[in-house]
Amino acid sequence: MGQALVIIDMQMLMQHRLDAARDHVNGDTPAKIALLTAQFRKEGGTIIHVRHGEPDPASAMYLGAPDQQVMPCAEALDGEPIFIKSTSSPFASTEMEKYLRDNGIGTLVVTGAVAGFCVNTTVRAGSDLGFEMIIVRDAVLGFDMLDEQLSARTIFDVTMAHLKSDFAVLLDTHEILEAR
16 A cells, blocks of 8 residues: 655645644644655655645635645645545545545645644544544644643643544654654
């Protein structure tokens, strides 16, 4: 079974949160994703781009809205699959599972945003569907939850602990690069 790098929701809303100095974990995620993407491309590996797009024109993530645009680290090259999801997990609202199965991909190396939300649900759903899930821990953004008075670090650490306990292997960028 093949392996694919999956980049989740690296869109300008995330960059704007970073630029605003919102409490976060792994602010260098864009640079780590750029390194991983370059290595996968160099080797002819599969890179899957997952983006969030809301159907509601009032949403910041409405298709074509400024916040919905892609960050430079996550721009797709011709031929790289792009899945636009309207749910937290692309398995629920796109044809990503079919693409993976049709292309013999059984292992997903997951990066992107946001740890406690779309990364979390994507990893859990992928695991439930029988995919081997690897999270690149230092290439996943995490943010605080102001309304709940939870820090980015707390949410990130608890999310990663849950995912590691039953759904995924956690590695850092250098471990992925050294293993390739």
